[in-house]
Each structure stands twice: as C-alpha cells, then as structure tokens.
Amino acid sequence: MDLNTITEVVRRPSDRPGVDWHEGDAWLAGGTWLFSVEQPELRRLVDLTALRWDPLVAGEAGLDIGATCTIRELYAFAPPDDWPAGSLLATSCEAFLSSFKVWSAATVGGNICMSLPAGPMITLTVALEARYELWAPDGSVRTVDALDFVTGDHHNVLAPGEILRRISVPSHALRKRATHRRFTLTRLGRSTVFLIGTQTPGTRDLLLTVTAGTTRPVRLAFDTMPDARTLQESIDVIPADVWFADPNGTPDHRRHLTRYFAEEIRRELLAGGPA
Structure with missing residues (x-):
C-alpha cells in the first residue's frame, strides 16, 4: 500500500537512530505490516536494515x-x-x-x-x-x-x-527439553492457541507458556511436575479478561483448548519425550 503521508525516508540513520526520533516517525524493518494498512499519522520512515545488525x-x-x-x-x-x-x-x-x-x-x-x-x-x-x-x-x-x-x-x-x-x-533455556501444541481453524491459519512446555534436564520441573489464546503471554512455572488437577486449576485462575476473542475462537473455546493441550504437554514431558 502507498503511504501518501510520508514525506521522508531515512535510508542511512545514525548508529543510535532513536536520537533523531520525533513524533510522526516509524521504524522500518521488514515493513510487512507497515505497508499493509493506512498509516495516516506517519510522516517519516527510518530504515533500520541499513544498520546491518548481526542477525x-x-x-x-x-x-x-x-x-x-x-x-x-x-x-x-x-x-x-x-x-x-x-x-x-x-x-x-x-x-x-x-x-x-x-x-x-x-x-x-x-x-x-x-x-x-x-x-x-x-x-x-x-x-x-x-x-x-x-x-x-x-x-x-x-x-x-x-x-x-x-x-x-x-x-x-x-x-x-x-x-x-x-x-x-x-x-x-535452549538446553531444556521442549514440546509444543498449536491449534488453528485451518491448516495454514492463524494460531487460536499456541502452548510450549519446557523442562530442565535431570529435573521434574515444568515451564508452560500460554499464548495466542490470551491477549498477553502467560507463563506457568512449577518446581516439580504438577498433577493434572493442579495444572488445570492453574489455567483456570488466568483472569477472564486475559482470554482473547476474535473470529478464530471465543475465550471459552481457547480456555478449553489450553486445558486440553496443557495436559498433553504435561503427560508427554512426564513420560520423558520428546527431546
């Protein structure tokens, strides 16, 4: 999409580009969202890719x-x-x-x-x-x-x-065992829920990350692997207003999926797989 309010594109910003920032600026990297919708409040784009940061x-x-x-x-x-x-x-x-x-x-x-x-x-x-x-x-x-x-x-x-x-x-964290569960309405669709469980080698701990079904990430941490009831109760105390609603799922649907997949993750890590 053409951004017809833009009057300048900074192609070679300084090494600390924020120093020159002012209202109406936007940082430009991939631009895949920036150029997908109207941006009437913007006047200048600052191209960060020119800084050649190590990927x-x-x-x-x-x-x-x-x-x-x-x-x-x-x-x-x-x-x-x-x-x-x-x-x-x-x-x-x-x-x-x-x-x-x-x-x-x-x-x-x-x-x-x-x-x-x-x-x-x-x-x-x-x-x-x-x-x-x-x-x-x-x-x-x-x-x-x-x-x-x-x-x-x-x-x-x-x-x-x-x-x-x-x-x-x-x-x-990279040395932990990990497994995940993700649900979409279509094979290549947007995530309705996306959960990741990790476990420190040689321990019975559990770090469960809940996203996509919630408006912000939620992390549930256990020093020892919880039983099914404890895990479900931990999910149930996530505040109602944190569960997300959009065409991909209602809050109740997302809570149900999270409970279901969290138990699968718990059992998988408890059984020792996958790596």
Whole structure:
C-alpha cells in the first residue's frame, strides 16, 4: 500500500537512530505490516536494515537475535546439538500465517513489537526465557523480560521513540527439553492457541507458556511436575479478561483448548519425550 503521508525516508540513520526520533516517525524493518494498512499519522520512515545488525550470534551464553533478523534467517539457523529446545526456532517460524515472500522480509523484532496475541516470535522468546534490549531516544538502554514486554493485544512497554535492538536467549533455556501444541481453524491459519512446555534436564520441573489464546503471554512455572488437577486449576485462575476473542475462537473455546493441550504437554514431558 502507498503511504501518501510520508514525506521522508531515512535510508542511512545514525548508529543510535532513536536520537533523531520525533513524533510522526516509524521504524522500518521488514515493513510487512507497515505497508499493509493506512498509516495516516506517519510522516517519516527510518530504515533500520541499513544498520546491518548481526542477525544471529550464537555463543556459550546463548543466542542473540538482532531485531532485524528475518524469519527466513532464523528458520535457516541450525542450533547446536546440545540445544534441544533450539527446535522451537523452526517450529515458531512455521507458525506464521504468511507466504515465503513475507518470510524473506518480515523480522523477528517486528513481529514482537506488533504485539499481537498470535505473534509466534513472542511465543518463542517467552518460552525460551529471553530478554529484550531496548534503546531509548536519550541514549539509555534497558532490558526487559520477554514475558513482561507485551501487555495486551497490540500493546507493549515501548515508550515513544524506543526501539527493540536485540533478543537474548539464554543457553540454559535452549538446553531444556521442549514440546509444543498449536491449534488453528485451518491448516495454514492463524494460531487460536499456541502452548510450549519446557523442562530442565535431570529435573521434574515444568515451564508452560500460554499464548495466542490470551491477549498477553502467560507463563506457568512449577518446581516439580504438577498433577493434572493442579495444572488445570492453574489455567483456570488466568483472569477472564486475559482470554482473547476474535473470529478464530471465543475465550471459552481457547480456555478449553489450553486445558486440553496443557495436559498433553504435561503427560508427554512426564513420560520423558520428546527431546
């Protein structure tokens, strides 16, 4: 879509692009959403791809994902053998409701900052206990837990002019066993619910991440594997106004699916599979 209110596109921003931010600006990365709808309040686009941030940096501490890393780049990444939960990278990419063309342009950071309930990069990074590095226009930097970033449907903690710079996934989360469940109304449809369960090797703990069915991510943590009743009760205390409603499912439907799939995840991890 043509954005006919745009008067300038900054193709070569400074290394700290937020310093020059002012009202009417928008950060441009993949632009797959930005150019899909009217943006009457915008006057200037700042192209972040020109900054050439490293898309993926793996090391002993874990995996750093640059905010401008494309979905295709993330999908192509081969995690080390000692990162069993690394399989969730490809799984979450496959949860996108998009074509291969979108994969080549859409970015990890863009999907997170859209902060939609069905954003698979949100599901991924919350489940893997990631932290986000945010740059403010005044030059300051802060980090937030992925769980705390999205506050509601299309809402997050970003202040005006603040930018997501990188996502840091710790190695201890990547070394966990992991399994997931996802439901869509059609084979390639938008997620109605998307759940991920992880477990630390050699323990009986459980970290269950609930997304898509809720307006913000919900994390249920247990030091020891709960029984079925305890797990169901933990889901039932999720506030009613957190469950999401749209054409893909009612809150009651999404709560029912979450209860059902959470029990499947519990049993699978309790039985020792998958890796």
